[in-house]
Amino acid sequence: MVPKRIQNYISTKFLDLASSCLSSDFTFIIEERWQAVLNETFRAVEAYLPTRIGPFTDSLLIGSNEPLNPSAPPKQRIPVDCKIVDEFHGMRLEWTLRNSVDSNKYFPREKRYFRLNCKKGDRDRVMQCYFPHIATTARWILNQRETLNIYTYDRESSVWEPTVFKHPATFETLAMEPEVKQLIKDDLDFFVERKDYFEGVGRAWKRGYLLYGPPGTGKSSLVAAIANYLRYNIYDLQLQTARSDADLRHILTSTTNRYILLIEDIDCGTKVSHDRAKDQEDNDEQQNSNRLSSTDPGVTLSGLLNFLDGLWSSCGDERIIIFTTNHKDKLDPALLRPGRMDVHIHMGYCTPAAFRKLSATYLGIKHHPSFLTIDNLLQNINLTPAEVAQQLMKTDDPEAVLQSFIHFLEMKRNLRDHI
Numbered sequence: 001m002v003p004k005r006i007q008n009y010i011s012t013k014f015l016d017l018a019s020s021c022l023s024s025d026f027t028f029i030i031e032e033r034w035q036a037v038l039n040e041t042f043r044a045v046e047a048y049l050p051t052r053i054g055p056f057t058d059s060l061l062i063g064s065n066e067p068l069n070p071s072a073p074p075k076q077r078i079p080v081d082c083k084i085v086d087e088f089h090g091m092r093l094e095w096t097l098r099n100s101v102d103s104n105k106y107f108p109r110e111k112r113y114f115r116l117n118c119k120k121g122d123r124d125r126v127m128q129c130y131f132p133h134i135a136t137t138a139r140w141i142l143n144q145r146e147t148l149n150i151y152t153y154d155r156e157s158s159v160w161e162p163t164v165f166k167h168p169a170t171f172e173t174l175a176m177e178p179e180v181k182q183l184i185k186d187d188l189d190f191f192v193e194r195k196d197y198f199e200g201v202g203r204a205w206k207r208g209y210l211l212y213g214p215p216g217t218g219k220s221s222l223v224a225a226i227a228n229y230l231r232y233n234i235y236d237l238q239l240q241t242a243r244s245d246a247d248l249r250h251i252l253t254s255t256t257n258r259y260i261l262l263i264e265d266i267d268c269g270t271k272v273s274h275d276r277a278k279d280q281e282d283n284d285e286q287q288n289s290n291r292l293s294s295t296d297p298g299v300t301l302s303g304l305l306n307f308l309d310g311l312w313s314s315c316g317d318e319r320i321i322i323f324t325t326n327h328k329d330k331l332d333p334a335l336l337r338p339g340r341m342d343v344h345i346h347m348g349y350c351t352p353a354a355f356r357k358l359s360a361t362y363l364g365i366k367h368h369p370s371f372l373t374i375d376n377l378l379q380n381i382n383l384t385p386a387e388v389a390q391q392l393m394k395t396d397d398p399e400a401v402l403q404s405f406i407h408f409l410e411m412k413r414n415l416r417d418h419i
């Protein structure tokens with residue numbers, strides 16, 4: 001009397017129920033993304049599991065990126081479908097990394113997820129003890145990591161591609177006014193240590209820096225120094241790689257916590273720049289003035305601002321956002337409004353104090369009778385630290401370098417006087 005389809009439905013449901021009652025196993029699934037942002041549990045497991053590779057692990061991904069140390073053992077990662085067995089407080093925990101392609105989307109994206117199998121009876125203990133243990137261990141591992149990464153966004157595969165970041169710049173080697181340097185370091189320390197403060201005053205735990213100044217004054221070097229100081233990875237974003245605001249959101253929420261988001265030369269090739277002189281002529285274009293790129297259909301200034309301090313700004317924790325520009329005056333005033341970028345840092349021409357730092361770094365000389373002459377000359381000439389550094393690398397005889405540098409400065413001064 002019962003139609004075949006309903007019979008099948010009932011028997012399938014019955015079998016499901018029976019197998020779930022009879023099976024003593026339980027499975028946790030940990031996907032890479034959680035509610036539109038990167039899943040911190042996934043990231044913690046990713047950092048933790050390589051420490052659990054044991055003699056029974058049957059395959060590993062290995063690789064190396066240290067050309068200067070070829071005899072060092074390669075680094076290990078966990079391949080897809082490889083089983084890792086962990087033991088914790090008497091529980092047996094079986095992990096597997098899986099991969100699937102999300103084909104529903106217009107742009108197919110790879111979806112990675114971890115499966116954790118345990119005994120049904122251990123489920124609560126896994127939630128209450130094991131996952132917190134993973135989170136704590138992962139935090140420690142990530143804090144200890146020796147190498148930093150710089151990520152660039154690969155538009156084709158829609159993922160951030162990491163490269164090892166080994167920039168030698170530090171606050172110690174940076175040539176800038178010592179007071180400014182100290183201010184930046186204090187600001188960074190305050191930021192890192194005051195999660196509770198940011199929460200208490202209802203602000204997202206992020207800090208925005210705008211570095212501006214002529215080319216060669218050390219903006220990129222300062223970014224590197226900040227990354228090395230905080231041990232934060234850098235996500236280097238070219239705004240043009242985002243196809244639309246939605247794409248930008250996806251890109252920005254596919255990052256981990258604790259990072260520097262770097263958008264260099266924000267004035268270049270985008271409509272974030274604001275050429276006031278052209279305002280009148282560009283009336284029609286003003287309709288589209290929100291658009292950052294004329295070839296890409298859709299990243300808008302408001303899309304970017306929304307991530308900076310709009311509703312999306314609270315997605316993610318412990319983020320330093322750095323914009324650099326050679327032309328602050330070309331930026332849209334909306335970007336410069338108080339509260340948008342918390343700290344504006346002017347990277348200027350080489351000052352006597354900056355010269356002393358460069359001399360100590362490049363020549364190993366901290367005091368020299370010729371410094372007075374150099375100070376006087378520098379005060380009247382606009383020379384970037386990059387130009388000074390170039391002059392100081394001319395030969396490996398420090399005395400000869402200083403003499404030739406004085407000649408160079410005098411030549412510059414005479415040239416300027418004749419124009």
Ligand SMILES: Nc1ncnc2c1ncn2[C@@H]1O[C@H](COP(=O)(O)OP(=O)(O)OP(=O)(O)O)[C@@H](O)[C@H]1O
Nearest residue numbers: 173174175214215216217218219220221385386389
């Ligand atoms: N303030 C500085 N302290 C130490 N070195 C510096 C400084 N400024 C520039 N340099 C030297 O000059 C090189 C170029 O500097 P850097 O790329 O940091 O400048 P920039 O302001 O980012 O330039 P651009 O605007 O062209 O990107 C650096 O590799 C570094 O060796």
